[in-house]
Amino acid sequence: MPVINVEELTDLDKAKMEVTQLKTEVKLERAKVSKCCEEISEYIQSGADEDPLVKGIPEEKNPFKEKGGCVIC
Amino acid sequence: MACQGLAKGETTNTLKAESESLKAKLEEERAKLHDVELHQVAEKIDALGQFVMKTRRTLKGHGNKVLCMDWCRDKRRIVSSSQDGKVIVWDAYTTNKEHAVTMPCTWVMACAYAPSGCAVACGGLDNKCSVYPLSLDKNENLAAKKKSVAMHTNYLSSCSFTNSDMQILTSSGDGTCALWDVESGQLLQSFHGHSADVLSLDLAPSETGNTFVSGGCDKKANVWDMRSGQNVQSFETHESDINNVKYYPSGDAFATGSDDATCRLYDLRADREVAIYSKDSIIFGASSVDFSLSGRLLFAGYNDYTINVWDVLKGTRVAILFGHENRVSTVRVSPDGTAFCSGSWDNTLRIWA
Numbered sequence: 001m002p003v004i005n006v007e008e009l010t011d012l013d014k015a016k017m018e019v020t021q022l023k024t025e026v027k028l029e030r031a032k033v034s035k036c037c038e039e040i041s042e043y044i045q046s047g048a049d050e051d052p053l054v055k056g057i058p059e060e061k062n063p064f065k066e067k068g069g070c071v072i073c
Numbered sequence: 074m075a076c077q078g079l080a081k082g083e084t085t086n087t088l089k090a091e092s093e094s095l096k097a098k099l100e101e102e103r104a105k106l107h108d109v110e111l112h113q114v115a116e117k118i119d120a121l122g123q124f125v126m127k128t129r130r131t132l133k134g135h136g137n138k139v140l141c142m143d144w145c146r147d148k149r150r151i152v153s154s155s156q157d158g159k160v161i162v163w164d165a166y167t168t169n170k171e172h173a174v175t176m177p178c179t180w181v182m183a184c185a186y187a188p189s190g191c192a193v194a195c196g197g198l199d200n201k202c203s204v205y206p207l208s209l210d211k212n213e214n215l216a217a218k219k220k221s222v223a224m225h226t227n228y229l230s231s232c233s234f235t236n237s238d239m240q241i242l243t244s245s246g247d248g249t250c251a252l253w254d255v256e257s258g259q260l261l262q263s264f265h266g267h268s269a270d271v272l273s274l275d276l277a278p279s280e281t282g283n284t285f286v287s288g289g290c291d292k293k294a295n296v297w298d299m300r301s302g303q304n305v306q307s308f309e310t311h312e313s314d315i316n317n318v319k320y321y322p323s324g325d326a327f328a329t330g331s332d333d334a335t336c337r338l339y340d341l342r343a344d345r346e347v348a349i350y351s352k353d354s355i356i357f358g359a360s361s362v363d364f365s366l367s368g369r370l371l372f373a374g375y376n377d378y379t380i381n382v383w384d385v386l387k388g389t390r391v392a393i394l395f396g397h398e399n400r401v402s403t404v405r406v407s408p409d410g411t412a413f414c415s416g417s418w419d420n421t422l423r424i425w426a
Binding site for chain 2: 011012014015016017018019021022023024025026028030031032033034035036037038039040041043044045046047048050051052053054056057062063064065
């Protein structure tokens with residue numbers, strides 16, 4: 001498989017690649033946005049309780065809690 | 074691949090016309106399923122509480138702009154790379170530097186930690202991606218064991234190990250992405266489809282299979298099948314360069330950060346953009362994005378020195394984090410989601426929690 005530099009392609013080559021690519025994409029099977037958004041929403045909600053940055057964690061459990069006393073830069 | 078035979082009478086103009094009509098058809102197909110916006114679906118969900126996130130550690134040591142960083146799977150080590158040509162491995166808990174490598178070039182734009190934690194990969198203006206095994210012996214010269222893996226014809230913008238230390242995926246200013254075998258340096262697959270520099274790539278979470286997403290200066294985000302090299306989906310809604318792409322934790326969507334000052338969320342099954350994270354007051358480009366563990370929060374670093382935290386579902390900003398004294402170039406959440414790290418052109422990295 002050759003590694004090609006995009007700058008070396010002619011306009012014609014690029015146009016042909018684009019048309020071939022678009023033909024593939026048009027045929028894709030798609031799902032309704034409402035259904036997909038519901039799924040994203042459910043995924044987040046099921047994981048939110050375990051998400052430390054969302055729920056927050058007590059200082060003692062936080063491995064990055066402030067070091068007491070002097071701060072070493 | 075570059076010089077395929079042409080059907081009789083095909084010219085650039087006829088192909089361009091065909092292209093335009095296919096694009097219109099694509100938009101039509103996508104619009105048929107566009108029945109709602111993500112934030113509408115999210116109306117019934119509780120808003121997030123007040124956020125208190127602050128800098129817990131500042132990692133100082135680079136002599137110039139920090140361009141990239143990556144977490145080790147052990148959740149405490151970090152590798153960072155800089156314009157000064159240095160790649161440093163840090164212990165984020167103690168801020169100690171554990172290893173330092175001097176690259177033969179400046180602008181080391183990409184670095185990545187190997188899944189085993191035993192090596193790091195990096196590259197930039199040298200057009201290569203090199204792997205350095207990390208030695209337990211602090212006195213050993215890491216540069217001596219360096220292995221050159223990838224060769225592009227322009228700068229290396231991003232690199233990532235796949236699920237093992239054996240393969241690396243790279244993206245480049247030459248407009249391509251490529252998959253390499255680390256041991257032999259052999260090119261396993263190349264990915265052509267972008268019409269300008271590719272700036273970022275991200276691998277799908279392992280459960281979702283063998284795909285990755287890339288974004289670049291052609292304003293496109295492309296999803297690729299790693300085995301066939303095929304571009305399976307393409308999204309072009311940004312108005313300027315896409316600087317960073319990141320998969321959503323479930324693998325069904327991905328986010329982008331762009332010079333058009335917006336971040337966007339694209340759903341792969343709906344095959345379209347489903348959310349846009351922007352504000353009139355944000356006019357500087359977003360350089361880097363990452364999700365919190367559950368995907369509820371999107372952290373984005375901007376060229377105006379700030380980090381904005383977005384509620385992925387509602388589309389609203391929940392916090393702005395100040396602290397860096399120059400552009401934020403990279404933002405990554407730790408593997409267990411307890412903190413995130415930001416790197417900046419102010420030569421430092423910060424850990425926030």
